[in-house]
Structures are given as structure tokens and as C-alpha cells.
Amino acid sequence: MNCMEWEERVALHAGGDLAGGEAEEVERHLADCPGCQVFWSGMREALATLQDAHADDPPAAVFTSVRAGVMAEIERGRKAWRRLAWVSGVGIAAMVLVGLAIRPGPLPGPPPRVGVQIPAAELVRTAERGGPPPRRLQPGLTAPPSRVLVKLQTADPKIVIYWIAD
Numbered sequence: 001m002n003c004m005e006w007e008e009r010v011a012l013h014a015g016g017d018l019a020g021g022e023a024e025e026v027e028r029h030l031a032d033c034p035g036c037q038v039f040w041s042g043m044r045e046a047l048a049t050l051q052d053a054h055a056d057d058p059p060a061a062v063f064t065s066v067r068a069g070v071m072a073e074i075e076r077g078r079k080a081w082r083r084l085a086w087v088s089g090v091g092i093a094a095m096v097l098v099g100l101a102i103r104p105g106p107l108p109g110p111p112p113r114v115g116v117q118i119p120a121a122e123l124v125r126t127a128e129r130g131g132p133p134p135r136r137l138q139p140g141l142t143a144p145p146s147r148v149l150v151k152l153q154t155a156d157p158k159i160v161i162y163w164i165a166d
Helices: 007-014 020-032 034-053 060-102
Strands: 148-153 160-165
Touching: 007 020, 007 034, 020 034
Parallel strands: none
Antiparallel strands: 148 160
């Protein structure tokens, strides 16, 4: 048989906590198993020692000293929580003050809008009637087209507009 199954029942029988049918079954097992007999006798001795130790009521001074020790431990725990609450409060206040001290000022508003006026383009000089005579081309050749280039600059130097007209 596997005695691990019997440990709990043998322990209950040693304490007198088993009913009639189960108690008889455990006693039959104890008669056949020397290992469980050793376990049962050890349990009986331990129970007897505990019952002897608790047979007499301890004096009132023992209760008083135990109670004082428990109350001191409880008060020590309360002091730790109070200290933790105080330190946490001071830490939070310090963080708020540092946050207020290093916060940036008001944000700048949008840049002002400036109306940009594009300067008037230079007039292209045309041949006047009284100017030099037009050049004569060789027969079969046509005159190259005259081109007009207008350069417009904006307020941003990166933006330049060229207008080319024939």
C-alpha cells in the first residue's frame, strides 16, 4: 500500500477526530504497516507535549507584555505611514514648485502679416523713330524674335518669378 494516502487519516486518528468506520480501517492499517505505526506514535507524543504545555493558563503579566509588544508594533507601523505621507507631500510640493519655476513663458503669437508690394518692372526700351536705323538682314534670313524678360522678386529672397514674353 502507498502510505502517503494514509498520512492524513493516521494524523486525524491520533488526534481522535475520526468516526467509527474510518477509525477501524486506520487501526487495521496500523496493525500491518510499521512505518505508519512510527508516524502515529510520533503524532501522539507531539499532541501530548502540546496539551501539557497548554494545561496551565499563563499569568496575566505574560498577556500584558504580549499585548504591549503587539501595540508597539502597530504604532511603529502607523509612524512609518505618517512619515511616508509627510515625505510624499513634501516631494509633490517640491515638484510643483520646480515645475512652476522652469515652465516656459507665454508662447509667442503668430508672426505679423506684412503686405508685400512687388516693385514695378522696369520698362523695356523700344526703338524710337529717331534712333539708329534697323539692321538689314541678308536675303533669306529672318530676324531673331525679340524677347522680353521680366524678373519679379518677392519679400522672400528664395522666391523669384521670371516672366518671359516674345
